[in-house]
Amino acid sequence: EVQLVESGGGLVKPGSSLKLSCVASGFTFSSYGMHWIRQAPKKGLEWIALIYYDSSNKYYADSVKGRFTISRDNSKNTLYLEMNSLRSEDTAMYYCAKRQPFDYWGQGVMVTVSS
Amino acid sequence: DIVMTQGALPNPVPSGESASITCQSSKSLLHSNGKTYLNWYLQRPGQSPQLLIYWMSTRASGVSDRFSGSGSGTDFTLKISSVEAEDVGVYYCQQFLEYPLTFGSGTKLEIK
Numbered sequence: 423e424v425q426l427v428e429s430g431g432g433l434v435k436p437g438s439s440l441k442l443s444c445v446a447s448g449f450t451f452s453s454y455g456m457h458w459i460r461q462a463p464k465k466g467l468e469w470i471a472l473i474y475y476d477s478s479n480k481y482y483a484d485s486v487k488g489r490f491t492i493s494r495d496n497s498k499n500t501l502y503l504e505m506n507s508l509r510s511e512d513t514a515m516y517y518c519a520k521r522q523p524f525d526y527w528g529q530g531v532m533v534t535v536s537s
Numbered sequence: 538d539i540v541m542t543q544g545a546l547p548n549p550v551p552s553g554e555s556a557s558i559t560c561q562s563s564k565s566l567l568h569s570n571g572k573t574y575l576n577w578y579l580q581r582p583g584q585s586p587q588l589l590i591y592w593m594s595t596r597a598s599g600v601s602d603r604f605s606g607s608g609s610g611t612d613f614t615l616k617i618s619s620v621e622a623e624d625v626g627v628y629y630c631q632q633f634l635e636y637p638l639t640f641g642s643g644t645k646l647e648i649k
């Protein structure tokens with residue numbers, strides 16, 4: 423059974439940093455591109471980052487480019503999202519998702535940026 | 538960026554009736570390879586989104602055949618025949634022709 427489990431969220435102050443993790447199981451993690459998608463409270467879905475299966479390519483939404491970094495450790499079946507210079511508008515539920523189309527999603531982890 | 542615009546439903550939809558959700562893209566999603574780069578997802582209340590349809594009209598594994606996708610290069614429809622209580626939620630279209638990947642704003646389905 424495919425499982426994606428996010429962790430690392432929480433309440434942080436504007437300007438601070440946070441690192442999210444997504445542990446994958448039930449499939450060959452090293453064979454698939456992985457994505458981060460977020461959803462602000464009561465809002466729609468926003469794709470924010472992709473990393474290729476071998477980390478050879480990364481893509482970002484303009485809203486996070488230069489502040490967020492996607493990475494992965496295939497030996498640990500883990501996807502990461504390092505978030506710096508956090509802003510109030512980064513407050514959202516963050517989901518990791520397997521490949522495109524997004525056929526599996528994690529349960530999400532909440533990040534709240536507030537003073 | 539490609540903008541995805543979704544229409545609203547005349548909620549609530551009576552149980553057993555059909556419902557059609559529209560989605561329009563600001564750029565044709567029809568690739569030269571003949572495929573249309575459009576997906577549909579359903580987010581039930583309190584849950585993560587789930588994939589319903591990919592390549593505009595291919596149902597994902599385990600998805601009921603009551604769901605069907607159709608369209609042209611810029612105008613798309615997700616049809617739900619005979620809606621049921623479990624269909625309640627927000628439906629999103631998403632393009633994957635180019636980055637950044639973009640979603641529509643969502644269409645809420647309520648059942649009567």
